[in-house]
Amino acid sequence: MSLSSQNCVCCQIVKELTIPPGGIIYADEHVVLAHNLDVKIPGYLILFPRRHVEFYHDFSTPECEKIALLMRDCSRILTGLDGVERMYIVSLGEETRHVHxxxxxxxxxxxxxxxxxxxxxxxxxxxxxxxxxxxxxRQDMEDPSILAMVDYLRKSVCA
Ligand SMILES: [Zn+2]
Structure with a gap:
């Protein structure tokens, strides 16, 4: 394990050392989808590969495929919610290097x-x-508005 992955919040979610609000929404051998941990906006999600990789060009082809499919599903589902007008998909990687x-x-x-x-x-x-x-x-994320959204998303995302 690289030094950088030891304190990585994405890796902590993969290892179940950190439980996102309402639990993981979707996970398979390649990717994880979860609600964000500390911004109280229902449906604001994070999506990342299970492996600790720090650049998009390090993704395997199955990781690329799965990420793209989940982006498509989530975009469709989230823009179907009341009041959602646009879908921002952002990857920055300064604070948490694990690509998310x-x-x-x-x-x-x-x-x-x-x-x-x-x-x-x-x-x-x-x-x-x-x-x-x-x-x-973190404890304020355990709110009915967030938990209900996580439940809804878990039922809606089929990837
Ligand atoms: Zn990581």
């Missing part, structure tokens, strides 16, 4: 005060600001 994708449903209410008060939508800035504003302690 943020599947971020951009709800209608996010374009209103106090979340956003400009006419032009700067999606990267909106994503960053909302994440900071709605960040909570």
């Amino acid at each position: 994708f943020h599947l971020f449903p951009r709800y209608e209410w996010m374009l209103k005060k106090p979340y956003w008060n400009q006419s032009k939508i700067d999606a990267a800035e909106l994503f960053s600001q909302i994440r900071k504003k709605l960040q909570v302690n």
Whole structure:
């Protein structure tokens, strides 16, 4: 095991040392799909390969395929929710190096005060600001709005 994987939050989820809100939504031999751990937005998910890889070009072909299929499923399901207008899919990897994708449903209410008060939508800035504003302690994620969403997603994602 590389040093970098020891404190990796994605690897901790794979090893079940960290349990995401409501438990894992989908996992197989290649990938894991879970609710994000500390931003209270129902349906804001994280998707990553089981293996600790730090670059997209390190993905195996089955990992690529499974990630793409789950993105498609999640995009369809999340944009079907009330108030979800756009689907942001973001991968950055500065804080957590293990490649992971943020599947971020951009709800209608996010374009209103106090979340956003400009006419032009700067999606990267909106994503960053909302994440900071709605960040909570891990225990506050064990909320009916999040748990019901996780249940719904577990039933809806078939990958
Ligand atoms: Zn990792």
